[in-house]
Amino acid sequence: MTGKPATTLVSTARPRGTGITSVNPPLVRASTFVFDTLAEFERAAKTPFDVPFYGRVGTPTTFAFEEAMAEIEGGHRAIATSSGVSAISATLLAFLKQGDHLLVVDTVYEPVRRFCNRALTRMGVETSFYDPALGAGIADLIRPNTRLIYLESPGSGTFDVQDVPAIVAVAKARGIRTAIDNTWATPLFFRPLDHGVDVSIHAATKYIVGHSDAMLGVITANADSYDDIRRATQDLGACAGIEECNLGLRGLRTLEVRLKRHEATGLKLARWLAERPEVARVLHPALPSCPGHEIWARDFDGAAGLFSIELASRDPEAKRRFIDALQHFRIGFSWGGYESLVLPMHPESRSLPRWQDLGPVVRLQIGLEDADDLQADLEQALGRI
Numbered sequence: 001m002t003g004k005p006a007t008t009l010v011s012t013a014r015p016r017g018t019g020i021t022s023v024n025p026p027l028v029r030a031s032t033f034v035f036d037t038l039a040e041f042e043r044a045a046k047t048p049f050d051v052p053f054y055g056r057v058g059t060p061t062t063f064a065f066e067e068a069m070a071e072i073e074g075g076h077r078a079i080a081t082s083s084g085v086s087a088i089s090a091t092l093l094a095f096l097k098q099g100d101h102l103l104v105v106d107t108v109y110e111p112v113r114r115f116c117n118r119a120l121t122r123m124g125v126e127t128s129f130y131d132p133a134l135g136a137g138i139a140d141l142i143r144p145n146t147r148l149i150y151l152e153s154p155g156s157g158t159f160d161v162q163d164v165p166a167i168v169a170v171a172k173a174r175g176i177r178t179a180i181d182n183t184w185a186t187p188l189f190f191r192p193l194d195h196g197v198d199v200s201i202h203a204a205t206k207y208i209v210g211h212s213d214a215m216l217g218v219i220t221a222n223a224d225s226y227d228d229i230r231r232a233t234q235d236l237g238a239c240a241g242i243e244e245c246n247l248g249l250r251g252l253r254t255l256e257v258r259l260k261r262h263e264a265t266g267l268k269l270a271r272w273l274a275e276r277p278e279v280a281r282v283l284h285p286a287l288p289s290c291p292g293h294e295i296w297a298r299d300f301d302g303a304a305g306l307f308s309i310e311l312a313s314r315d316p317e318a319k320r321r322f323i324d325a326l327q328h329f330r331i332g333f334s335w336g337g338y339e340s341l342v343l344p345m346h347p348e349s350r351s352l353p354r355w356q357d358l359g360p361v362v363r364l365q366i367g368l369e370d371a372d373d374l375q376a377d378l379e380q381a382l383g384r385i
Helices: 005-011 038-046 060-073 084-095 110-123 135-141 164-173 223-236 242-253 255-274 293-299 318-325 371-382
Strands: 077-081 101-105 126-130 146-152 177-181 199-202 217-221 279-283 306-311 341-345 361-365
Touching: 005 060, 005 242, 005 255, 060 077, 060 217, 060 242, 077 084, 077 223, 077 242, 084 110, 084 146, 084 177, 084 199, 084 217, 084 223, 101 110, 110 126, 126 135, 135 164, 146 164, 164 177, 217 223, 242 255, 255 279, 255 306, 255 371, 306 318, 318 341, 318 361, 318 371
Parallel strands: 101 126, 101 146, 146 177, 177 199
Antiparallel strands: 077 217, 199 217, 279 306, 306 361, 341 361
C-alpha cells in the first residue's frame, strides 16, 4: 500500500509522470487495438493482460481498475469480470474438474448454490454444504478429492461470521485452495489474503461501484492462483465493460467515506431495532447477540450497512405488511448503493443450521439518507405489523 487505506484509495492507479496529467486515468473505449508492425503485434500477444491487445482481455481502463483492486486487497493481481456471479463462477471453474469435491458454506449467496447444484453437478463435481460455525472442524468433511473450500463471511441473509483463519489453516495443511466472497466487508473492513485465503471475490456492483448503476465483478488472487483464474475468465469470455470498470474505479475513490456513513447509520438502526418488541432478533455481526460476533470483532475493521431482522410475529402476513408500509426503503435486489432497500429472506431453505420455529426474516440495506428519517420510516412500518 502507498499509505493508509483512505490514501491508497485516492492515490492508486492514478496517472503519474512529469508535465500535465489528468486526475483520473483516461477512459479508453475500445474493442480493437491496431499495430503498425507484425513485430509489435507479436510482442503484445505475449502479454495480453499487461498491454492493450484486444478489448475482451483488457483496456487501459480495465488495467487501472484491476491495479487498484490488487493494491487495496494486497493481492498479486486482480481480474475484472462482468458481474459478481461471473467472478464466482470463473473461480470455481478454475480449480474444479470432473470427480472433484467442493466444500461450500451453507449460508452462501443463493446463485452460488444454484451454480453448484446445476452447472457443477453436470460437470461431475460434488458439492457439500457446511455449517458456517464449523471453523477448524471442517477437517472432518475433507475428502481425498476435495479441491476447494468456498467461504462467505458474513453469510448472506443471516450474517453468520466464519472463522476464516482456522479454515484456511486446515486447507493449507492439506494443499486445498480457499476462496471467499468478500463483498460485504470490502477490502477496507477485511483483507482475506492477509489471512491466507487464496482468492478474494467481490460483486463490485455493490459497495465498490456504490451508485447502483453498473454490473461488475472482480477477483483478486495470490501468485499461486492467478494464472488458473485468468485462464478461466479468458475461456468464459465474461469480461467487464469499459464503462463499468471506470465506474468501479470512480467508486473506489469515495469508498471509505461512504462506508463510514453506511456503518454509522446501520449500527444506530440495528441497536434501536434490537430494543423494539416487534423484532425478535437483529442479525448484525457487530452486535454481541449475532452468531460469530467474537470472530467479527477479532478479524474485521468495521461493519457494512447490510443486516437482517427476524420479526417477532409468526403471522404469515406480518412481513408483507411491514415491507409494504416502508417509504424510504424500496423493495429491490442488490445492495451497497446510496439508497436504502428492503428484501424478504428465506433462510428456512437452508439446512445448516436449520432455521426452525423462527420468525420471518427481512434484510435491510442502509443507504446514505438521514438516519432519523430512516428510523422514523422503520418505526411507522413496524407499527403496521
